[in-house]
Structures are given as C-alpha cells and as structure tokens.
Amino acid sequence: MRVAIVGAGEVGKAIAANLAESHDVVVIDPNEAVIEELTYSLDVLTIRGDGTELGSLRDAEVDRADLVIACTDSDETNVVVCGATKTISDAFTIARVRRRTLLETWEGSQGAFGVDFMVCTDLLTAQTIFRICGLPAAQDVDMFAGGLVRMAEFVVDPDSPIADETIYEADRYDSLTFAALFRDDEMIVATGDTVIRPGDRVVVIGSPDSVTDFANDLTMADAEQLEEVVVVGASEIGYQAAREFEAHGYEPRLIEQDHDRAREVAESLPNTLVLESDATDAEFLAREHVDEADIVVAALDGDEKNLLVSLLARRLGVDRTVAVIENLQYAELFETVGIDVAVNPREETAEEIVRFTRAEHTEKIAMLEHDRAEVIEFEVDEDSHLVGGPIVDVTSDLPNGVVIGAISRGGERITPRGTTVIEPGDHVVVFVDAAVLDDILEEI
Known part of the structure; x- marks a missing residue:
C-alpha cells in the first residue's frame, strides 16, 4: 500500500514509523529539520513542502x-489537504482534527x-480516559466486536490474589483469555505454565463482565463503585472527559482556573459541578475534599x-x-x-488511523x-x-507471539479453546507481538 502522510509532528512520525517496514510511505512537511531527521531515521520518502498545495502533492505522487x-497540528489545514487530494487522486483520505464540533459537522454530511x-x-x-477509569488497576482498555469483547491491561500488585500464580491457576474465568505479560522490558506470551509476578502488566481479552470480575479480583476492589470523579482542567480534553462521564450517568467535578472558560463549560455540562480555582492550590483541594475522589x-x-496536580492528588x-x-x-x-496511568492523545490518534493500513478486513486495533x-x-x-481446522492445529505453524x-x-461471543474451529465470516480478536506482526498479517 502506498501511504502519503502530510504533517510530520508526533502523530505523523508515529504513523510513519509504524508503517515504514511494510508499506510504501511518503511524508510531506514544510520543516527542513524535521524532514532531514526522518530521512535518516526511517525508510520513507520525504518531501519538503506544503500539503495544501497541489505542487507538493504532485511531487509526492499522491495520484498513486x-x-x-492529513495530520498537521491545524484542523483547517488537514481538511484542505484532503480536499486538494481529491482533485488529483482517488486515494482514501483521513483528516485528524481536535475540535469535536468539526467532527460533528462532517458526520452530518x-x-x-x-x-x-x-x-x-x-x-x-x-x-480512552473514561474506559480506563472504569476498571481498577487498568493501564489500557478497549472494546472490540461491537462491545462483545473487552481487552484490558492491568498492573499486578504484590498483594493481588493472582501474584505468583501460574496462568493455569489464575484462569478461573469462563470467558477470559490471558494473552501476555509485560515484565520490565520483556514481553511474555502467556502459556499455562507462565508465572504471574508482582509488577507484571497482564493483558486479558474476554467478555466485559469477565474482565470486570477479573479487575475486581485483581485489586480486591469493586469496579462498579466508582462514584467521585474529579477532572482538573477544562481543556478540550478535560471538557470532553467530563462530558463522557456525564453521558454514562456520573456527576463529576471539574476544576478550572479561568473564569470565562469555567462559566462556558458550566453552561454546557448540566450534571458537572464546575469549581473555579487553581488546582495546584493544595489548601483548595483539601477544602473541597478532593481526597475523597475515587x-x-x-x-x-x-x-x-498535569504531573504536579497528579502528585498533589x-x-x-x-x-x-x-x-x-x-x-x-x-x-x-x-x-x-x-x-497510575498516562494517556497520550497522539498515540490514541495514531492507533485509530493505522488500522486503515492493516489487512483488508481489519476492523480495529489497539497498540500496547x-x-x-x-x-x-x-x-x-x-x-x-x-x-480449516481446530485452533490448536491451524496456529501450530504461526510464529511465536500470537494469541x-x-x-x-x-453477534455471539465465543471463547476460543484448542478445539474451537474458526469459520469464514467470524470476527477474531488476536494479540500479536509487534515483532511478528507483518508475518501474521500475511497469514490471516
């Protein structure tokens, strides 16, 4: 696949790095230093130019x-890039934007x-923030198969019930598959004999109920008891996060220092208590009982x-x-x-975009x-x-690193076992080591 990326910021670089080995990639950016860096660091073609100009697009052979x-830092630029592309190419176009209102306008037409x-x-x-907040100890959470399947990554504490158990011993959930463990810089594909150590990050895939039960057992907490949510900062992300919590029945508190912005979001979020103050003021946080937040x-x-506020909390x-x-x-x-969890907006965006470059029938991906x-x-x-046969047979000659x-x-979920037979038309959720990803995509 030939992929043209306009904008070599953090999102553009992440996408280019992900695709460089398996696709024909060209990157357009006006910054000479950025272009030079990419030229030497990645196996991609680079063009110094303005992606809104037909000349730059033609230089990049966008017609092929x-x-x-389009993933520059400007919403308007990205939309123009897509429009300009359509005048000379039949390529599928993706625009990255930050404003939800622009997305809603596009969705309406x-x-x-x-x-x-x-x-x-x-x-x-x-x-992403909302999904992670709903599960104790979760580092990452995503949904697949229209909500039938949940993937989650958890940190195992020393006092966790599964600490020092084997996967076989910990596997006491009907609709749950242990996929892998991350231990320091090592990734371990889960087998029955694999021992779960304190500090490991364990990846599980299964039904939403089973993953929730696993989270509760893992932390000896109740994922359904999340009540007090405090969002600090009415940035667009903070505002959208509060809105997500509202949409799911929560009544969060939102702290914003700027008077005009605080008033604006208060009018837009009827079920959110907006507090106008400096969130780095420890006395204010104590006075407002932020310590009682879940x-x-x-x-x-x-x-x-954000680091300072988190440490104060x-x-x-x-x-x-x-x-x-x-x-x-x-x-x-x-x-x-x-x-506990650091969420990077650019990584979330790259994850959403990269799926369009995967196998023809790929529905969704999550990067871990x-x-x-x-x-x-x-x-x-x-x-x-x-x-063509039971899973144990058809996967026997696949590279290690696949679960x-x-x-x-x-519309029905099936928990895979060795005797399970996959049929054409099934939607399959697979964990894959990035080192063997290209080989696996060719097979599936």
Whole structure:
C-alpha cells in the first residue's frame, strides 16, 4: 500500500514509523529539520513542502497513493489537504482534527470536504480516559466486536490474589483469555505454565463482565463503585472527559482556573459541578475534599502541570490518578513517580488511523506498551490461514507471539479453546507481538 502522510509532528512520525517496514510511505512537511531527521531515521520518502498545495502533492505522487493521512497540528489545514487530494487522486483520505464540533459537522454530511474519515484527537482521548477509569488497576482498555469483547491491561500488585500464580491457576474465568505479560522490558506470551509476578502488566481479552470480575479480583476492589470523579482542567480534553462521564450517568467535578472558560463549560455540562480555582492550590483541594475522589483526571494544558496536580492528588490520598501527556517520552517518568496511568492523545490518534493500513478486513486495533504489541480485530475470509481446522492445529505453524483472544460469530461471543474451529465470516480478536506482526498479517 502506498501511504502519503502530510504533517510530520508526533502523530505523523508515529504513523510513519509504524508503517515504514511494510508499506510504501511518503511524508510531506514544510520543516527542513524535521524532514532531514526522518530521512535518516526511517525508510520513507520525504518531501519538503506544503500539503495544501497541489505542487507538493504532485511531487509526492499522491495520484498513486492508496491512502492520504492529513495530520498537521491545524484542523483547517488537514481538511484542505484532503480536499486538494481529491482533485488529483482517488486515494482514501483521513483528516485528524481536535475540535469535536468539526467532527460533528462532517458526520452530518459525510463525504464533505473531501474527507473519507475523520479522527477527533480530543474525543478519542476522552473516551480512552473514561474506559480506563472504569476498571481498577487498568493501564489500557478497549472494546472490540461491537462491545462483545473487552481487552484490558492491568498492573499486578504484590498483594493481588493472582501474584505468583501460574496462568493455569489464575484462569478461573469462563470467558477470559490471558494473552501476555509485560515484565520490565520483556514481553511474555502467556502459556499455562507462565508465572504471574508482582509488577507484571497482564493483558486479558474476554467478555466485559469477565474482565470486570477479573479487575475486581485483581485489586480486591469493586469496579462498579466508582462514584467521585474529579477532572482538573477544562481543556478540550478535560471538557470532553467530563462530558463522557456525564453521558454514562456520573456527576463529576471539574476544576478550572479561568473564569470565562469555567462559566462556558458550566453552561454546557448540566450534571458537572464546575469549581473555579487553581488546582495546584493544595489548601483548595483539601477544602473541597478532593481526597475523597475515587479518581482524579489531570487534563491541563501542559505536562508539567498535569504531573504536579497528579502528585498533589496522590499526596492527599486519592486512590487513582490519570494524567494527559503530550510528550510520549514522559510516559514512563509519570508512571515511575506514582501516576497510575498516562494517556497520550497522539498515540490514541495514531492507533485509530493505522488500522486503515492493516489487512483488508481489519476492523480495529489497539497498540500496547507504545506499540510493542497490538490487539487486532479482523473478519476472517475463506482464504485465511485460520480456517480449516481446530485452533490448536491451524496456529501450530504461526510464529511465536500470537494469541487468539476471542471470536464473534453472528453477534455471539465465543471463547476460543484448542478445539474451537474458526469459520469464514467470524470476527477474531488476536494479540500479536509487534515483532511478528507483518508475518501474521500475511497469514490471516
């Protein structure tokens, strides 16, 4: 597949790095230093130019592209890039935007602006925050097969019931598959003999109820008892996160220092208590009983501010903190100093876009541990390597690093076992080590 990427910011770089080995990639960006860096770091063609200009698009031979991804930092620029592309190419176009209102406008008239698919970074991030907040100890959560299947990654505490158990001993859930463990810098594909150690991050795939039960057992908590939610910062992500909580029946509190912005979001969020104050004021946090919150979401404009707010919340005694980070390099630092989950908007966006470059029938992907592994949902056709016998047989010659996590057939979920037979038309959710991803995509 020939892919043209317009904009080599963090999102563009992440997508280019993910696709460079398996696709013909060209990147357009006006910044000479960025172009030079990409030229030496990735096996991609680079064009210094303006993606809104037909000359730059022609230089990149966009007329031969299968997919054009517009992911500059400007919503308007990305829309124009897609429109310009359509004048010289039949390529499928994707525009990355930040404003939800622009997404809603496009959804109301799909196909408008020359955009075939639109990704809203802030909305995706808010939805991710909501999913993660609903499960104790979860580092990542995603839904597959129209909500029939949930994937989640959890940290195993020393006092967890499954700590020091084998996968065989911990496998006491009817609709749950243990996919893998991340231990420091090592990834371990789960087998019955694999021992779960304290500090491991364990990835499970199964029914939403089973994953919730597993989360509750893992932490000896109740995922359904999330009541007090505090969102710090009425940035667009903070606002969208509060809106997500409202939409699911919660009544969050939102702290915003700017008077005009606080009033604006208060009028838009009828079930959210908006507090106008500086969230780094420890006395204010104590006075407003923020220590009683089940979770604090730091969504200010600035990684350092989000780190400070999260640390203050932990110091007050908040059980769980989630922080938005723009610089992905800070993710490990945040988690090392005690922030439970760091969510990166650019990573969420790249995850949503990359699925369009996967196998023809790929429905959804989730990247884990900064793209060290992926969970992929795809529709099986009659030519797939997975069709033709029990799972234990058809997967025996696949590379190590593949676990079939769940199957959806005709709207019904099937928990895969060795004797399960996959049929054409099934939707299969698979965990794949990134090191063997290209080989697996060729087989499935």
